[in-house]
Amino acid sequence: MENIIRVQCLKHVYPDKTEVNLCGLDFLVNQGERVVILGPNGAGKTTLLSHILGLLSPVEGKVEVMGLAPYKNFNTIRKNIGVVFQNVDEQIIGPRVYDDIAFTPRNEGLSKEETHKKVMAVAKTLKIEELLNKIPHYLSGGQKKKVALAGAMVMMPKILIMDEPFDSLDPKSKGEMVSIINQLNKKHGVTLVVTTHDINVVPALADAIYILKDGKILVRGTPQEVFVQVDVLKEANLEPPILLELFTRLRRKGYNMNIPNNLDEAEEELLSMLKGNAKIVNSPS
Numbered sequence: 685m686e687n688i689i690r691v692q693c694l695k696h697v698y699p700d701k702t703e704v705n706l707c708g709l710d711f712l713v714n715q716g717e718r719v720v721i722l723g724p725n726g727a728g729k730t731t732l733l734s735h736i737l738g739l740l741s742p743v744e745g746k747v748e749v750m751g752l753a754p755y756k757n758f759n760t761i762r763k764n765i766g767v768v769f770q771n772v773d774e775q776i777i778g779p780r781v782y783d784d785i786a787f788t789p790r791n792e793g794l795s796k797e798e799t800h801k802k803v804m805a806v807a808k809t810l811k812i813e814e815l816l817n818k819i820p821h822y823l824s825g826g827q828k829k830k831v832a833l834a835g836a837m838v839m840m841p842k843i844l845i846m847d848e849p850f851d852s853l854d855p856k857s858k859g860e861m862v863s864i865i866n867q868l869n870k871k872h873g874v875t876l877v878v879t880t881h882d883i884n885v886v887p888a889l890a891d892a893i894y895i896l897k898d899g900k901i902l903v904r905g906t907p908q909e910v911f912v913q914v915d916v917l918k919e920a921n922l923e924p925p926i927l928l929e930l931f932t933r934l935r936r937k938g939y940n941m942n943i944p945n946n947l948d949e950a951e952e953e954l955l956s957m958l959k960g961n962a963k964i965v966n967s968p969s
C-alpha cells in the first residue's frame with residue numbers, strides 16, 4: 685500500500701531552543717488508514733502534526749505528504765488535508781455556522797450554488813443541519829467540534845488530521861464523534877491521523893497506533909498488538925483500554941474469545957460465553 689504520509693527522523697528546534705527529535709521508527713501512514721498517535725504530555729504529538737500540515741519546517745529529517753514536503757508546498761498540501769485543532773474556538777471564524785463551513789469553498793472561488801451544495805452535504809453527513817443558522821460562539825463544546833470538522837471536511841480532502849478530538853466531550857458525544865470519523869473513512873476513503881489521550885476509544889478508531897515518548901517513536905502496531913506490550917505502555921505512562929485488558933486476561937485464562945473493539949462487541953462476546961459458546965482452549969486457572 686502507498687504511504688500517503690512519511691516522516692523520517694524529524695528534528696525540530698523551537699525559537700526558545702527546545703528540541704524535539706522524532707526518531708526511532710519511521711512514521712508511515714498508508715492511504716485510507718486510520719492512525720492514532722498516543723503519548724504523554726510533551727511527547728511531540730502536536731509538533732509532528734504541525735510538520736505534516738506544513739506549519740513548521742524541519743531542521744533535520746524528512747517529512748513527505750503525498751510525496752511532497754509540506755512546508756515547501758503548503759497550498760497544495762493543505763488542499764488535501766482537513767484539520768481540526770485541539771482548540772476549535774481558534775478555528776471557527778464565521779459569524780454563523782453556515783458561513784464558517786462555507787469559508788473554504790468561497791475562498792476557492794466556488795459558485796454560490798456549488799458552495800451551498802457542499803455545505804449541505806457535509807452538514808448532512810455530520811448531522812448538524814439544525815445548527816447552520818446558529819452563532820458559533822453559543823454552541824456547546826461538542827457542537828463546536830462537529831462544526832470545525834464540517835469546515836475541515838467540506839471539500840472532502842484525502843487526509844483528516846485531528847488533535848485531541850475527544851477533549852471535553854461527554855461519553856455520548858465521544859461515541860458520536862468516533863462513528864462520524866469512522867464513517868468519513870469508510871464511506872469517503874479519508875485517511876485519518878488522530879492524537880488522543882482517550883485510550884478507551886482507540887480500539888474502535890485505529891487500524892494502527894504509534895506511541896511517542898520524549899520525541900521517540902517507540903512502537904507501531906494494531907491496538908491488539910500494541911496494548912499487550914506492557915513495558916512499552918509503562919514507558920509511555922499509558923494504560924491499556926479497559927475492555928482490551930479484561931479480554932486479554934480472559935484469553936490468558938484459556939477462554940478463546942475475540943478481543944472487542946467497543947462495548948457492543950464486548951457484550952456480544954460475553955453473552956456468547958455465558959451461553960456456553962466460548963471454547964476453553966486451556967483449563968482456566
Ligand SMILES: Nc1ncnc2c1ncn2[C@@H]1O[C@H](COP(=O)(O)OP(=O)(O)OP(=O)(O)O)[C@@H](O)[C@H]1O
Nearest residue numbers: 698699700702704724725726727728729730731732
Ligand atoms: N511553540 C513552542 N515553543 C517552545 N517549545 C514548544 C513549543 N511547542 C511545543 N514545545 C515543546 O515541544 C515539546 C513537544 O510538545 P508537543 O506540544 O508537540 O507535545 P504533545 O505530545 O502534543 O503534548 P500534549 O499531549 O501535552 O499536547 C514539549 O517539550 C513542548 O514544551
